[in-house]
Amino acid sequence: MNPADYRPKTSDIPRDPGVYRFRDEEDRIIYVGKAKSLRQRLVNYFQDPALLHPRTRQMVFTAARVEWVVVGNEIEALSLEYSWIKEFAPRFNVMYRDDKSYPYLAVTLTEEYPRVMVTRNAHKRGNKYYGPYTKVWAVRESLDQLLRVFPMRSCTKGVFNNAQRTGRPCLNGYIDRCAAPCVGRVSAAEHRHIAQALVSFMDGSGEELIAAKKAEMMEAAKAQEFERAARLRDDVAALTTVVEKNTVVLDMDTDADVFGLEFDELEASVQVFFVRGGRIRGQRGWVTETVADLEAPGLVSQMILQVYGQYASSRVGAKRSSAKSVDDVAHTSADAIPREIWVPALPDDAEALESWLGELRGGSVRIRVVQRGAKAQLAQTVHTNAVQALQRHKLHRAGDLTERSKALEELRMGLGLDRAPLRIECYDISHTQGTNQVGSMVVFEDGLAKKSDYRHFIVRGPDGNGVPDDTAAMDEVLRRRLTRLVQGHAADDASDDEPTSGPIDLATDAPRRFAYKPDLIVVDGGLPQVNAAQRVVEELGADVRIVGLAKRLEEVWIPGEEFPLIFPRTSPALHLLQYLRDESHRFAITFHRKRRAKAMTRSALDAIPGLGTAKQTALLKHFGSLAKIKEADLEALEEVSGIGPRLAQTIVEFLHRENE
Known part of the structure; x- marks a missing residue:
């Protein structure tokens, strides 16, 4: 199959780390790969085939589709990639297709003197296993780092017994990588305590021990015990490295x-x-x-x-059928x-x-x-x-030309328009209990979002303190937009707080995009909101069709109609209207949150005596946020232009009192 036939749009591929799989026409997985950025990696497969490696070219022409899974970080991607390569044995994956199991880090708590080691053997009850690790060098490097902090036995039984007979420890005992219980430097109980500490570190996130080591390092530095501080510094680095390399997902008994x-x-x-x-x-x-x-x-x-x-x-498959993966862990299928x-x-x-589910499984299910x-x-x-x-x-559906054409034609027929609505504007209102009221306008042309024409509105009301409800807010927003449209203003910004004066001079001014009349205006709401919007249109003589989309049942309300227009749930027209409404809501709420955060910052600073607008701006520019200002001490505040010792003291006292 030609890769161009199944190539996903570049904009649809996330930039996140993840694992991707190519499947053939029979839905078999033929290749598994990982990527730090899925978009950056996958687009390489769809370049000029002449530039691809022969094996890669064969793979992309054999495949019929590609899919991907987003994960949290590169380590998760690495682990998941190798798990799936082992599970599915894709024909185009040439690495790690042997029958070996993954290496694990094991702590043999069942022995009198527990041992830490790298193993591929089957797991024994009572011992602790960590992994699987995707590469042997990774687990060995982790072990080397751990022995710096947890000096426990890592030798074989033969080496341990020989050291007991001769009274001489192995090399690790001489370089302090082992507490040498074989020659009695520590007792069996003390050595087991070291092993339990290692297990506790590996079972948890490791943050507590790392934080404790850092605190000890700082205390040693203050006491000028620099050699001890250096050792603790190296311990912190070693533990941090192990935490980063540990690829455990969950406990091994997790199904x-x-x-x-x-x-x-x-x-x-x-x-x-x-x-x-x-x-x-x-x-x-x-x-x-x-x-x-x-x-x-x-x-x-x-x-x-x-x-x-x-x-x-x-009942096939419902029973607790057993499987055993290449990592030697028996698990439910x-x-x-x-x-x-x-x-x-x-x-x-x-x-x-x-x-x-419990009856189907033959055991409890939670x-x-x-x-x-x-x-x-x-x-x-x-x-x-x-x-x-x-x-x-949704993006795939919106980007489908046939689908968009169907949506616009359905709107034309359903609303009785003379032509398909090529330019649609949708409006929404956002606020928090009546404060920081804002409106949004999003624009779709030919069924696609035209983000360069999106605009915000600040709802001020007759006295500058806002309006009592959403209907009044929508009235103000539409009145401002349609006033500019009717008067023919050259409004670069449809949300200007004050209308520009004077009509367009066609001899000197080029036509502006907001001089174009929309074929359809959509408001978020039912019949009351639609009728209120229609009154604005009639008062201004705008001659624009208005409809409303009620969220509860996705009904389309038309001014003056007793009953709504109901599109089928699979209707492309309904999908387009919903996409418009959701985009308008997203655009409004994003702007509202930005204004609310700014207002909260200003209100906190406005209450500080002697702190005017210019000094507030200087503080925000210097520190970047109100939270950073609250954390600043007197010396840091005095570094800001215009902030003297007395005012800095006032700021600190006021903000600390506010926090309390």
Whole structure:
């Protein structure tokens, strides 16, 4: 197949780190790769085929589609890539296709003198294993760093017994990389304490121990114990390196399906990662239609029924079938129902679902929302994939010329327009309990967003203190926009606070984009908002069609009509209107948050006696934010132009009192 036939749009590919998979026409995975930036890597596969390596060229012409999964960082991408290469054995992956297992870092707590070592052997109950590591050198380097801080035994049984007989330790004992229990320098209990400390460090995030080492280092430096401080500095560096190289995802007894969900009024994007034996063993994702009025709990309930309902008619796969991956970890098959299901919101019928799943599985199943730690981080990664999948789906649909043409023609017929609405403007209002009221205008031309024509409005009201409700705010925004349109002003900015005076002089002024009349104006709301907007149009004689999109049932309201226009849920016209409304809402709320943050900063500084506008500006320019100003001491404040010792003292006292 020609790669150009399945090449994704460059703008659809995220810049995040992740793992990608090429599939052939029979849906087999033929290549797995990782990338620090998915976009930067994937576009290379779709360059001029003559520039590609012969094997790469063969791969892209064999493939029929490409898909990707976003992960949190490069280490997760590395681990997931090798896991999938081992699981699926893609024909075009030439590295790491041997039958060896992954190397693990093991601590043999079952022995009298625990040993830390690198192993590929099957895991024994009672010992601790960390990994898998994707490369042998990585685990050996981690071990070398750990022995600097946790000097425990790493030698074989033969070397240990020989040292006991001769009374001479091995090299590690002489260079302080081992506490040498073989020659009695420490007792068995003391040596086990060192091993337990290493296990505690590897089981946790390591932040507490690193912070403690740093504190000790600072104390040693203050006491001028520079050699000890240098050793502690090296310990901190070693521990930090190990934390960065540790590729553990979750505990090895973790079997769970991790769901991510992103949805709007029309569609929902679902992603699921299959975690078995603490590792990601597979992934699925799809976009489907949603049901009206369903919130997250209801959608999660339907999602669980859809995914696991296949097991109700056939018990195949529902039982706790066992699998064993190349990393030597026995785990529940990715095709079977796991012990736990992690969801973004707990369904209302969670108990009934757990009982139903338990019967299918032949064992207990728990549905839960994870909230902290590595599990929550993984759940967030799955959600990020769901968000991006929905965005790609909408962008692909919006970028389809046939789809856009259908949408515009449906709008023309449904609204009884003389021609398809080639220029559509959509307006929205955003505020916080009536404060910092703003409006937004987004523009679509030929069914595509024209972001250069987007504009913000600051809603001021007759006295400059805002307006009482959203209807009045929409009235002001539309009145300002349509006044400029009717009077023919050359308004570069449709949201100017004061209208420009005088009509356009066609002899001296080029036509401006905001002099063009929209074919359709969409407002967010039902019949009351639409009728209010229509009154503005009639008063100004603007001759522009107005419709409203009510969010609850996605109804299209037309001024003067008793009943709304209902488009089918699969209608391209409804998808376009929804995209307009959502884009307008996003644009409005972004501007509102910016103004609110600025207002909060100004209000805090305005209350400080003697701090005028010029000095406030100087402070914000110097420190960058109100939070940094609050953290500044007297000396730092006095460095700002215009801030003397007395005013600096006033600022510190006032902001500290405010914090208290």
